[in-house]
Amino acid sequence: MASEEYRPLLGPNTETELHAAGRPSQLEIYLSKVQNHNLYLATFAAVLGPLSFGFVLGYSSPAIPSLKRSNNPELTLDETQASWFGSVVTLGAVAGGTLGGYAVDKIGRKLSLMLCAIPYVFGFMIIISAQNIWMLYLGRLLNGLASGVTSLVVPVYISETSHSKIRGVLGSCVQLMVVIGILGAYLAGMVLEWRWLAVLCSIPPCFMLGLMAFMPETPRFLLHQNQQPEAIAALQFLRGPLVDHEWECQEIEANASEQEELSIAEFKNPAIYKPFLIGVAMMFFQQASGINALMFYAETIFEEANFKNSSAAPVIVGSIQVFFTATAALIIDRTGRKILLIVSGLIMAASATVFGIYFRITLPSPSNSSHLRLLNTPVNTSFMDEGHSLAWLAVLSMSFFIVGFSLGWGPIPWLVMSEIFPLRARGVASGACVLTNWLMAFLVTKEFHDLMVLLTPSGTFWLFSSTCLLNVVFTIICVPETKGKSLEEIEAYFRRPH
Numbered sequence: 360m361a362s363e364e365y366r367p368l369l370g371p372n373t374e375t376e377l378h379a380a381g382r383p384s385q386l387e388i389y390l391s392k393v394q395n396h397n398l399y400l401a402t403f404a405a406v407l408g409p410l411s412f413g414f415v416l417g418y419s420s421p422a423i424p425s426l427k428r429s430n431n432p433e434l435t436l437d438e439t440q441a442s443w444f445g446s447v448v449t450l451g452a453v454a455g456g457t458l459g460g461y462a463v464d465k466i467g468r469k470l471s472l473m474l475c476a477i478p479y480v481f482g483f484m485i486i487i488s489a490q491n492i493w494m495l496y497l498g499r500l501l502n503g504l505a506s507g508v509t510s511l512v513v514p515v516y517i518s519e520t521s522h523s524k525i526r527g528v529l530g531s532c533v534q535l536m537v538v539i540g541i542l543g544a545y546l547a548g549m550v551l552e553w554r555w556l557a558v559l560c561s562i563p564p565c566f567m568l569g570l571m572a573f574m575p576e577t578p579r580f581l582l583h584q585n586q587q588p589e590a591i592a593a594l595q596f597l598r599g600p601l602v603d604h605e606w607e608c609q610e611i612e613a614n615a616s617e618q619e620e621l622s623i624a625e626f627k628n629p630a631i632y633k634p635f636l637i638g639v640a641m642m643f644f645q646q647a648s649g650i651n652a653l654m655f656y657a658e659t660i661f662e663e664a665n666f667k668n669s670s671a672a673p674v675i676v677g678s679i680q681v682f683f684t685a686t687a688a689l690i691i692d693r694t695g696r697k698i699l700l701i702v703s704g705l706i707m708a709a710s711a712t713v714f715g716i717y718f719r720i721t722l723p724s725p726s727n728s729s730h731l732r733l734l735n736t737p738v739n740t741s742f743m744d745e746g747h748s749l750a751w752l753a754v755l756s757m758s759f760f761i762v763g764f765s766l767g768w769g770p771i772p773w774l775v776m777s778e779i780f781p782l783r784a785r786g787v788a789s790g791a792c793v794l795t796n797w798l799m800a801f802l803v804t805k806e807f808h809d810l811m812v813l814l815t816p817s818g819t820f821w822l823f824s825s826t827c828l829l830n831v832v833f834t835i836i837c838v839p840e841t842k843g844k845s846l847e848e849i850e851a852y853f854r855r856p857h
Contacts, residue, residue, distance in 0.1 A: 392602045393599060397596050397599070411564040414540040458507070460786045483498065511790060648823060651800060703767020704768065
C-alpha cells in the first residue's frame with residue numbers, strides 16, 4: 360500500500376479530526392485494515408510465560424503436603440521449611456525483576472523472554488532430581504527468578520506489539536494466564552505426585568521458548584535500536600499486509616526521535632517521575648490490599664462451611680479467579696481501566712470489612728487460650744471443629760473479595776505498568792514496579808502473623824479494607840485513563856503540564 364502523506368496522531372486537533380466532516384481519521388482507516396491473527400499468535404507465545412509463572416505459584420500448594428509425608432527424611436518438610444519452600448519464590452522474583460529491568464533494555468523484549476525459559480526448566484529439573492531440602496529451595500529460587508523476569512517482560516512485549524484497539528484485552532491475558540496456571544497446578548496436584556507435577560510444570564516454558572523463536576521483536580524496541588527495516592518487517596508480521604507499515608513506523612519514530620538514554624537527573628522531569636510513582640504505587644496497593652492474607656485462610660474457611668475435601672478450596676478459589684479475570688479481559692477496552700479499578704477496590708473494601716466482622720463475632724476474646732492457639736498456628740483450627748452458623752458469611756465475603764480483585768486490582772496494575780512509561784524508561788521503571796510488587800508480596804506474607812497478633816484478626820482485615828478504600832481514592836485522583844490511546848498518546852499526556 361502506498362504511504363499516505365504523514366500526519367501525526369498526537370497533534371492538538373486529534374480528537375476533533377476523528378469526527379470532522381463525518382470522515383474517519385487516518386488511525387481509524389489504518390486499524391480497520393489491520394489483521395490480528397499473527398498478533399494473537401505472538402501474544403499466545405508470550406503469555407506461556409505467565410502460564411509458567413502460574414504453575415510455579417500453584418505448585419507449592421499440592422507439593423507441600425506430599426513433601427511433608429515423604430518417606431525420605433532428607434526431603435521431609437516441617438512447618439518452617441514448608442513456609443520457606445512456598446515463599447522463597449518471591450525472593451527469586453525480586454532478583455528477577457531487577458535483572459529483567461536491565462535485560463529488557465539491553466538485549467530486547469523477545470530475547471529476555473526466551474532466556475527466562477532456562478531458569479524455569481532448570482529449576483523444575485533440580486526439584487525433580489532433588490536429594491535434599493536445599494535442592495528444593497534452589498529449584499524454587501530459580502523458578503522465582505524466571506517468574507520475576509516474566510512478570511516484567513511479558514506486559515511490555517504485549518503492549519509494544521499491540522495496537523490501541525485491543526491492547527487492553529491482550530494485556531489482561533497476562534493475569535488471566537497466571538490464574539489459569541495456578542488452577543492447572545491445583546487440579547494436576549490432585550492426581551500427580553510432586554515429582555511428576557514438576558515434570559508437567561516444566562512443559563509450558565519449553566513451548567514458550569520454541570514459539571517465541573519464531574515471533575518478532577517489538578517494533579518500538581527495534582526503532583529505538585535504529586533498526587527500521589527490521590521494525591517494518593515486524594509490523595508486517597503483526598498487522599498483516601493490507602496496512603501502511605511505514606506510517607506506523609513514522610508515528611513511533613516521531614515520538615522516539617525525541618528520546619535519549621535515561622539518566623538519574625531526568626527523574627525530576629514530570630514526564631518520568633509521574634508515571635513512575637503511579638506504577639510503583641499501584642504495585643504497592645495491589646499487594647497491600649491483603650489478597651495473599653485472604654488466600655492464606657481460604658482452605659480453613661471452606662472447611663468450616665463443610666467442604667470436607669481440603670483440595671476443594673484452592674480449586675474453587677482458582678476457578679473464581681479464572682472466570683472473573685477472563686471477564687475483566689473481555690470488558691476492559693469498553694469500560695476503561697479506571698472504572699474497573701474503582702469498582703474492584705470498593706468490592707474488596709466491603710468484603711474485607713465483612714470478613715473482619717465475621718472474625719470479631721466468631722473468635723473468642725483475646726485473653727482466651729484458644730485465641731492464642733489461633734495466633735500461633737498457620738491455620739485457624741481452634742474454632743473450626745465447633746462450626747459456626749456464620750461460616751457462609753466468611754465464604755461469601757472471601758469469594759466477593761476474590762471477584763473484586765480479579766476484576767481490577769489483579770490484572771490492571773500489570774497492564775497500566777506496561778502502558779504509561781516512556782520508551783527509554785520502560786525497563787528501569789518496570790523493574791522498580793516488579794521489585795515493589797514482589798517485596799510487598801514477601802513482606803505481607805511473612806508479617807501477616809505479626810499483624811494478626813498486634814491488631815487481632817478482625818483488626819487486620821479492617822486494615823486491609825482501609826487500604827482498599829485508599830486504592831479507590833488513589834485511582835480517582837492519580838491514575839489516568841489509557842483506554843483507546845496509543846502508547847505515544849499516553850506518553851504525550853504525561854509531557855503536558857497539568
